[in-house]
Amino acid sequence: MCKTKQTTLLFIALINIFSFQLLAQNKSNTKANDALKNQAAASIQSGYDAYKKIALNIWDFAELGYKENKSTALLQTTLKDNGFTVQSGVAGMPTAFVATYGSGSPVIGILAEFDALPGISQDNSSVKTPIANKTSGHACGHHLFGTGSVAAGIAIKKLLETGKIKGTIKVFGCPAEEGGSGKVFMVREGLFTTVDIAIHWHPSNDNSVTYSGALANKSAKFRFYGIASHAAGSPEKGRSALDGVEAMDAMVNMMREHIPQETRIHYVITNGGKAPNVVPEFAEVYYYVRHPDKETAVSIFDRIAKAAEGAALGTETKMDYEIIGGTHDLLINKTLAQNMQTNLEKVGGVQYTADETIYAKKIQASFLGKSESIDFAAKVKPLHIDKNLGSTDVGDVSYTVPTVGVETATWVSGTSAHSWQAVACGGTDIGIKGMMVAAKTMAFTAIDLFTNPELIKTAKEEFIRTKGDYKYKALLGDIKPALNYRD
Structure with missing residues (x-):
């Protein structure tokens, strides 16, 4: 048998032995x-x-x-x-x-x-x-x-x-x-x-x-501040915070026609006043915005914030908002x-x-x-x-x-x-x-x-x-945990 053939056979034998040992080790593991x-x-x-x-x-x-x-x-x-x-x-x-x-x-x-x-x-x-x-x-x-x-x-x-x-x-x-x-x-x-x-x-x-x-999500509570007055006796002296909330909601609901279809927007009015005969001086609405893409979710949230600003301007109320949460996609x-x-x-x-x-x-x-x-x-x-x-x-x-x-x-x-x-x-x-x-x-x-x-x-x-090249950044920014967000 020539030396080259002997070397080849030896190499094959060693491979077989190694494979057998590896298989045995895998089975043992x-x-x-x-x-x-x-x-x-x-x-x-x-x-x-x-x-x-x-x-x-x-x-x-x-x-x-x-x-x-x-x-x-x-x-x-x-x-x-x-x-x-x-x-x-x-x-x-x-x-x-x-x-x-x-x-x-x-x-x-x-x-x-x-x-x-x-x-x-x-x-x-x-x-x-x-x-x-x-x-x-x-x-x-x-x-x-x-x-x-x-x-x-x-x-x-x-x-x-x-x-x-x-x-x-x-x-x-x-x-x-x-x-x-x-x-x-x-x-x-x-x-x-x-x-x-x-x-x-x-x-x-x-x-x-x-x-x-999962869907990226950004949420906030939008708070409107008006002027209380008697709703029947002196309505002209009041400015309704609830009007601000409802005007915002109306604009956001119209906006739904002009956003990507994968978007989800939900809200609840968490405070709409206390009595019908009192013009509400405070009202609050809690919003969620979701989208598969985190950047898109943030951009839609920003548009909602503009709607809130416009609602405050149109109702002669004041508005601020508190970021509650913000999460990435999965x-x-x-x-x-x-x-x-x-x-x-x-x-x-x-x-x-x-x-x-x-x-x-x-x-x-x-x-x-x-x-x-x-x-x-x-x-x-x-x-x-x-x-x-x-x-x-x-x-x-x-x-x-x-x-x-x-x-x-x-x-x-x-x-x-x-x-x-x-x-x-x-x-x-x-x-x-x-x-x-x-x-x-x-x-x-x-x-x-x-x-x-x-x-x-x-x-x-x-x-x-x-x-990839994405550098993590919290969607909710540098805020502290909203420990009372369920109050």
Whole structure:
């Protein structure tokens, strides 16, 4: 045999040996990761009753943005009791916190929310039943969000504690997501600077990895100041602040014909005066502006501010406005989404008992329009791009650090967020089961990140490419958190 042929055969043999060793190593790594995930899943599941109690306590508190004192205290105490170091009141927000365990790299962050919504009280029954003397409710499931994230963080902490993985886990307690833009102030404060990857989740009516962007959002309260007088006896001596609000609203509603069709504008008159026979000397209207493109959202907001100026001029009133919130669109990371999809499929969906099936069908009977089968909760959607017409301050995190999220079926299929049905489901084991799916999926994804540096490297490279030359700047500017925006 010639020397060249011998060399070639030897080279092929070495490649085969290397490939075999690499394959064996990959199988060994996969087996080791599966063992860690099984341990994390068992840890989370064993805490079912404890986490259920925490979530339902927060569901009962139903505290509004920046007022979540009992909710944040409960989550912080739970983390402290499990060995985390907790820094409270971060970024100028009394109810915000950062809980940390471990040291060194990688640093994986898990986001937690816990604020409720105003004007939507409901018990956990399958018919509309507001709770007496209660005006708020967890119609977006943030009681589950915060608790599930804490559960995932504790499961990872236990693995770090035993030395089976190395690095740092951080749980970010994020207040006032519903309009207050809490995470924006945390980003602005630099709290995510040392984080390698951020993980989040959200309650939903199905199980899917977040693979679609969100709408950028800018909001403000516009306040008009007039002159009070007797509405019948001396109307000429008055200048109506409510006229200013209504003139502004009329101009903005005409403007809808001349803005990009993807735009969303919503408003509520939060103060229109106190009595019909008194010319209102004060009135206030609260506006949201949304668009898939952050620059467009800001430009439309600026046009709305001009409408407010014109309304004040035309009604001889004075006007000022307070920026309440401003959030970016959501930057999707395909590398992380594909990994989380694998983990979601490994965890699986939600299984209903016979009684829960009856409850689910009663809930669906209250919907407008046709709903998916209740069996939908047991399925996992494939990775797909869909329209996302909501907004979230997670968007600002996603422009700071590679971010990935999942939605799980905490509500009956067809349930709309911000509805009484969502509040009701969130107060039952249907909500708790979906929360456990989320906690396990996040923990599994974190385990992959702790054990696979290449996954983090690839995600960061994609993040840099996707973000491009854009330099992050908070849409709400340099304002302080609007701690009383729900007053």
